[in-house]
Amino acid sequence: MDMLTFAMDTEGGEPLYLQLYDYIKSEIQAGRIACSTKLPSKRKLSAHLGISQNTIQTAYDQLIEEGYVLPVERKGFFVCRLDNMVRLESEGKTGTRENKASAQNAAYDFSYHGVDMPNFPFSTWRRITKDVINEYDTELLRSCDIQGYANLRRSIAGYLRQSRGVNCSADQIVVSAGTEYLFQLLIQLLGSDSVYGIENPGYEKLNLLFNSSRAKFKAINIDNEGMVLEDIRKSGADVICITPAHQFPSGGIMPINRRIQILNWANEETNRYIIEDDYDSEFKYSGKPIPALQGLDSSGRVIYMGAFSKSLSPSLRISYMVLPEKLLKEFKERMAFIICPVPMIEQKVLCRFMQDGYFERHLNKMRNIYKKKREALTEGILKTGRPMEVIGADAGLHLILRVNNGMSERQLVDTALNAGVRVYGLSKYYIDKKNLSPKPELLLGYATMEAEEIIEAVEILSRAWFDELKHLEGKVN
């Protein structure tokens, strides 16, 4: 199939990806596109229909997800057999589609979730996976160590020592399947009697997680250096959860003085701990690397947390923490019944990926790619000449944008979405809204978009927020 053409509604009705998806699906269902037909390439279809490749990707993904289309590597997208399709159609479609729609109904999406997928070293990962399943047999079916595969923990410990200045041995590492699982382990280990202090604004899941686990927690305001010590004291928190390398979401780096103050605070009482979430520390684009807070801690007060979500992919579901000796002992005594949830095959693949030097190479490559994306975004914003400020350190996979056009956060987000660009208001990251900046702020993630798309999207935003201001204000209000 060389090309397809259909009547698009570009007047802002249904999102384009949904129109394209609906059209192809109905054509397949009606038999007008036959089984095994190759769909047009994203590039060609994008040129033909005048819509972005991203939009086409999203429509194709949805068709793949629902079993209408099968992607074949280096060959393209093929229509599936009908019998397979009908079964897939019968159940649960709505749920899946709703999930997608709420996340992706815009041509450009500055989502903070996800990574640059086209640059994932898929062929290496695939090769190592094959090697692992070829070489091993029953060993892959044995339960691994409670804390995770020992060789993987050694690789992680080596990486953390060298790259992040974390002072640890493999024995202190606990591997799990996501930050939320690590926090659940910690809540059990430290006790739901502890009062947890979380950053305001901060990682939105912590709030839900502590609530759901019925653990006591307090939102603690941050300034541009991180959690304010006075507010920590006032909160009565015993355990604080912070992101010193790159505060989420504000993007600040905690300076050494604040780090020492916070360590001193922790040392005042025996039940005080600091949970350091080093979630995207792999990516710093200028200046010296700043070692983890854990490396400064000489009295076992810091629980260090990391993940491969940003450095490799969130779908790997591999995270880890480094427990201080005292907590490690308690963990072994009390929590040994909780088995590491990551399958052995995956742990072995990741371990070899690290041991063979691919992880380091991938990080170096991605640091350059993300640096360029960030530059495309910041330079694009600067070039518009509009009153917009970029906030946050030159690091990570997102930045904060302040837009000074008189619009509220809600208006900024809605106006952008109407123009086809999804941006995210910062207010949702505040538990205590009293600390909200008087000027509206937006969170822009740049990992999943291509540099050219970022530049296009910034131009659209600039026009929508400034040129069409009067027209759109009328529409929104």
Added chain:
Amino acid sequence: MDMLTFAMDTEGGEPLYLQLYDYIKSEIQAGRIACSTKLPSKRKLSAHLGISQNTIQTAYDQLIEEGYVLPVERKGFFVCRLDNMVRLESEGKTGTRENKASAQNAAYDFSYHGVDMPNFPFSTWRRITKDVINEYDTELLRSCDIQGYANLRRSIAGYLRQSRGVNCSADQIVVSAGTEYLFQLLIQLLGSDSVYGIENPGYEKLNLLFNSSRAKFKAINIDNEGMVLEDIRKSGADVICITPAHQFPSGGIMPINRRIQILNWANEETNRYIIEDDYDSEFKYSGKPIPALQGLDSSGRVIYMGAFSKSLSPSLRISYMVLPEKLLKEFKERMAFIICPVPMIEQKVLCRFMQDGYFERHLNKMRNIYKKKREALTEGILKTGRPMEVIGADAGLHLILRVNNGMSERQLVDTALNAGVRVYGLSKYYIDKKNLSPKPELLLGYATMEAEEIIEAVEILSRAWFDELKHLEGKVN
């Protein structure tokens, strides 16, 4: 290397596998067994040294785990390069070895943990894994649905409807990485204010899990039909955790009357629920299959739980639950921040394994294999002519043995271990020891041993417990 010979201590000092492991390791370290040397096959070495293949496997496994030896499929076991080895030697060895030693220092082990590994369909699993990683690309890196990959949930729902009479749709299924993670989700969903009733005796982790989560729980006695209704009422429990298909560990099947009584109890109050753990229901060797309790429930009171730990392998770390509609709604509203911990690749492989009919075939094959192992065990026990009783239904992967020789449970376990056979006392599964049977009972799992080994081990047990009774009693006391 054709063969190796070393001075074994068979007088009951160090376990044989540990002696063999220590010997080979020191030979490799000293360079007396060179890199790339092929070790003798298990079969040959077993014949040569006169120790079981199981013992050799355990020693080899330990060497593999620590990186001294690499297993190459269909080729054998090869000594690793030294540089790799030295690094592996440096750290964390003790932890790993302790874990192994405590679980495996006997020539025969009636462990309940683990499955029949030689019969795992490894080549099929490997082929499907390769197909999955060949066909898909970035899709594998996308986060999947919060409740797990939709197609896998459809396969599980289909299986549960057909094989277990569970009344559910794919949308009600939540996939997770082990029973303990499902319970943690449920504790958050049902609230730590609920009082949980657990079987006494019962699954040993539940006790630890509720303790660790600071959830209130009560041990509720069982009789040979399952939880006693009067005791449920007395306990004040709101949520009871039961194993009606094959009570763990006693092995009883809950008859229909008790099922109806318990469902009626749950229907009396709106906050009452039954957690039905159907952990090894795949294996029933005689009589009619008994459908899940969930299938009888018309008012959304039963939370059904299952896993692939017994039917495929515990190391896959894939479990699931079926939520009643009301809880499903709450789950979606409140728990959507917890992402399914099972990697997408694994979910896709399992899904295809089920869709292509391999799961069904594997279950049918394993049912025959386990049936034969169970028969080897029960017939072996019968043949000894000793006063021993087998308790529990003709199902699952374990049975309960009552030994009437006047020894205490501790004496039975120690005597068996001294003779090289590990058996497990039932008392550790009792939270409330008042309900303990006056006659000592043992738990014997038969999944991981070969039928011939089972027969050998029973003969050893019979001699140790009866013929050498006087001699050993002196030693133990």
